Amino acid sequence: MSQYKVLDKNSTKNKIILLRVDFNVPIDNKKIQDITRINKMREIIHSHINNNNKVVLCSHLGRPKKNKKDSLSFLPIKSEIEKALNSEIDFKDVEKIEKSKIKKSKKKIFLLENIRFYPGEETNNDEFSEKLASIADIYINEAFSCSHRSHASINGVTKYIDSYAGETVIQEINALNKIITQTQKPVACLIGGSKISTKIDLIINLLPKMDYMIIGGAMANNFFKYDNVNIGKSYFEQVNISIVKSIHQVANRCGCKIILPTDVIVSQNQITKGTLKKLNEINNDDCIFDIGNETIKIIDETLSKCKTVLWNGPFGLFENDNFSNGTEKIAKSVANYTKKNNLISVAGGGDTFTAIKKSNLISDFSYISTAGGAFLEWLEGKVLPGLKVLEK
Known part of the structure; x- marks a missing residue:
């Protein structure tokens, strides 16, 4: 049976954590129909924040087509995610976010735009993977449900940053x-x-x-x-x-x-x-x-x-x-x-x-x-x- 790298949360402080989650929730008329997957992550996210870390949430939402992205943006449901997590969130474009700006920000939680909006995600592009890794100190996979994908936020990113299996992945x-x-x-x-x-x-x-x-x-x-x-x-x-x-x-x-x-x-x-x-x-x-x-x-x-x-x-x-x-x-x-x-x-x-x-x-x-x-x-x-x- 394989053994996986697991982070010691108690000794991890003052870090920026790139947290790959699965917030691929059902949406109707820009409203979340089932909040289960987001609620599941609340305690884990807050445990990282309580150790004075900052968390960058990364997820896909649906299967975006080139000219039909608006309905699958995280921006319209950002307020619902904030309510579920009981925290303010700073919404970010992957291509514009920088580690230095995260460090200076007073916010503790950041939410990246739908990661599948970026062509480099599904092609597992090295340059895009490296860009993702550059915004954080540590990567944690809390998305077992996506782990069968050879995508940048699941696979490629781990080549450029210290990476670990998350609590929910180990539980599964x-x-x-x-x-x-x-x-x-x-x-x-x-x-x-x-x-x-x-x-x-x-x-x-x-x-x-x-x-x-x-x-x-x-x-x-x-x-x-x-x-x-x-x-x-x-x-x-x-x-x-x-x-x-x-x-x-x-x-x-x-x-x-x-x-x-x-x-x-x-x-x-x-x-x-x-x-x-x-x-x-x-x-x-x-x-x-x-x-x-x-x-x-x-x-x-x-x-x-x-x-x-x-x-x-x-x-x-x-x-x-x-x-x-x-x-x-x-x-x-x-x-x-x-x-x-x-x-x-x-x-x-x-x-x-x-x-x-x-x-x-x-x-x-x-x-x-x-x-x-x-x-x-x-x-x-x-x-x-x-x-x-x-x-x-």
């Missing part, structure tokens, strides 16, 4: 290691979502470590097709059926049991509540939108036997209240056994986080990651460029 790594290297068995993996192609590497890498692989969401439809189950007009990703065959083969070799839905909720549209059906009852004009009660019971019974569970991806069209029951019941089962049986529960991915939050169960899981791509790539066993450069 420790939580994921409980799934990968320090697993308490039996262990189950709940994999949902719509596209099997985005999860194939994850599933194949996790199968040897799992006792149960529980598959749901539209991704399960690919498994149904493999088993010659009529899925009607349900969505399924057009991929080579051999993908499903290879998953079954690896599972058989590893002794991992694959659990698929045995009943489902179907409808001809998303407006009306669906009908509960067994798999052999699905009609040609049906669409599968959720898992049924029997499946929920099987999953609950499986989780009751486990000591560790990993969850990525919803098990139905959870954003529609007509089809959110399956995902909500799974969230409640995991939360229940986390409290009742000391189950180690780790969940991650944007939709999974949203689903658990919708069920008001965030605090009942052992660990919930807001990371998407980085979360998956770590579990796939891939090297994350933003973390590789922070190894001892």
Whole structure:
């Protein structure tokens, strides 16, 4: 297991810290819709300030296009960030900010403009990386969710400045290691979502470590097709059926049991509540939108036997209240056994986080990651460029 360079906060004083955070928050009409990611950093930022350091916050926001940048500027939401952090912030353009001016300023917190506005960020340009490094004494990565990117503010900057893994990054790594290297068995993996192609590497890498692989969401439809189950007009990703065959083969070799839905909720549209059906009852004009009660019971019974569970991806069209029951019941089962049986529960991915939050169960899981791509790539066993450069 890799060891990472970590800063001793108590001995770090009177420094300018470039803090790579993930403030990529959802925005509507120039208002932040979910402040979670910013709130998560409040205590860490203030701990640095309390040691008489100055903090320069660096983050991206969305995926800016050349001629459509205004809606993704941090300037319109600066006041909301100030309110969340309970501090005044000085807003800065990367190309105009200088270390000498930061030192002279009475402000303690500085916020850089959306780092993806600058071409050198996504190309991991050396000159731009060096410019970023020049404004601070120390760099800390608190953005695990972005650490799968070979971008200047994640990777390139570390060549020119003393760099460290932040508290939240270490927390995330420790939580994921409980799934990968320090697993308490039996262990189950709940994999949902719509596209099997985005999860194939994850599933194949996790199968040897799992006792149960529980598959749901539209991704399960690919498994149904493999088993010659009529899925009607349900969505399924057009991929080579051999993908499903290879998953079954690896599972058989590893002794991992694959659990698929045995009943489902179907409808001809998303407006009306669906009908509960067994798999052999699905009609040609049906669409599968959720898992049924029997499946929920099987999953609950499986989780009751486990000591560790990993969850990525919803098990139905959870954003529609007509089809959110399956995902909500799974969230409640995991939360229940986390409290009742000391189950180690780790969940991650944007939709999974949203689903658990919708069920008001965030605090009942052992660990919930807001990371998407980085979360998956770590579990796939891939090297994350933003973390590789922070190894001892």
